Amino acid sequence: MPYYEKSEDWLHQSALLLQARPQTTRVTTSYFLRPAIRPSKAEKLAAKEARRAKESASKSTTTSKSTTKSTPAPAAPTTESTDATSTATQKPPRGHLVLKTFDPHSGVCLKYKTSKAAEVGRLIQMLGQLGRRMAALPVxxxxxxxxxxxxxxxxxxxxxxxxxxxxxxxxxxxxxxxxxxxxxxxxxxxxxxxxxx
Amino acid sequence: MGHLTHDEFFSKLTELFDYRKNQDHGTINLVQKRLSYNTPSQSTETDLLTDLCPSTPLPVLIRATNAKGKDRRKEKVKLSTIIEPADLEAFYGRYADVCKKGMGALKPRDRTKRKKQSRKKKAPTAGGPGVGAGGSSMMAIP
Structure with missing residues (x-):
């Protein structure tokens, strides 16, 4: 089922579905958390950093041509790569919210997705309105x-x-x-x- | 697990959200539906009609889980509570507060555009105070 563009549309359709099948319809609110940079991307970044560091290290070793200096050089890229990954993890994880109204009897599924914190209050208010309908209270x-x-x-x-x-x-x-x-x-x-x- | 009271439910729900805050991935599911566990549900037409418009208000069931699957059954947290029709509004008020606090990873309201605009407005007034101020006021009227 496609997502609705606007939360109001979702609310309206969900209210109608609830009106039609109040006994079986359920409203699910899912809050998802994902890392800001996916591991594959972070790994790519780290790999890039490591490569650059290696190149610079190899240049330095070729210029110096000393075995004693080349031994610490491999250690440097690893520290840099860990730095890169740490900066990746320092970014706060991203979240998004999916509201889903589902009726198992008819198979109707209505969805709305958002990632804005400002909408949460309004959406919970909408859940409250739907709750009133579920409870068969006058709306x-x-x-x-x-x-x-x-x-x-x-x-x-x-x-x-x-x-x-x-x-x-x-x-x-x-x-x-x-x-x-x-x-x-x-x-x-x-x-x-x-x-x- | 039995149903919790509202206070217990909210305290555990905040715990659930706080636990998520310390992680960078995961899901929390919140479900609400009409409580229809003990009510008989025959499929005769008269019953269907009473389902559609029952004479008395019915309670609403709220569930919250951390969406752990079968293989991590031990880590799974399941909370549930029942809202009596009279408590609906009070419950949703608190529910909204808990959710707003818990869902911290959503995008905050973006104010950068407004700031840029205000800066742009301020810049000409700083350059030529008399003319700039007049211009801005003219802009503000329509």
Whole structure:
């Protein structure tokens, strides 16, 4: 399954999936850590350093032509290579976060991936919203609609609500104007951002 | 392992995140789903409908693992807790705090661009204070 570009899209689709299959749907949040430089790359760097050091050492040995000086020369590249690897490890590891909504009965899998720390709070808030749906608590749709409308998807939300639950149509009707207004606000925000860039 | 209380769960979860902080690789999985263990699940149509809109709110199950496989069963950490519907908001508030603190390896907000821009704005004002200031204010109005 492809990843969603925007977290709001992911939230919306996950909410719909939960509405359809509340009993079996689960939301998984995976936090991955990877080393900043992969070992192969680090090794390559180290190898490069070692090679250079060897070349310089061989030059120095050819100029000096003394066996006593050549013995410490092989030791030098090894220390340099260890330095290189240590600098590689000093870089902090990179992390990324994958949110996945999965329903084993229908096989639907919705994913969202991010590596921004600033998004974590918002994403957990989204998990909370989904949690409310899981717990079958009443969901204040106007609030969610305003949040979901950062992406311009008011119309899509209308259609989806209409399709999924006929009983919820009055609530959907009331929430639509709010969604439209919020969508306008979202649009303005985007324009501002573009202007800044 | 039985289910933990919220306090225990959060303290262990922070431990889990702290353990990850000292390493340069690894995964933490957090799962949430409706608790449907003790509830009977027949596949008759009436039951399906009650599943879709149950009369009473149901608890939510939260699991956390360090994603160790079968071959490292001894190292595996499994945490789970149950949130009663009434505690949902309080739980997610704390959950967000723990996760924000724990997920330190994510990219921090990038402020370098803004700094460059502010420097650029400051530079002309330093060169010609009167004209530069007027220009910047003109720029700021639209």
């Amino acid at each position: 204040d749709e106007a609030k969610e609609a305003s949040q979901a409308a950062d992406v311009v998807m008011g119309e899509a939300a209308e259609e989806a609500k209409g399709e999924v639950s006929g009983t919820a149509t009055p609530a959907g009707g009331t929430s639509t104007p709010a969604a439209g207004g919020a969508a306008g606000g979202g649009g303005q925000g985007k324009k501002k951002k573009k202007g800044k860039r």
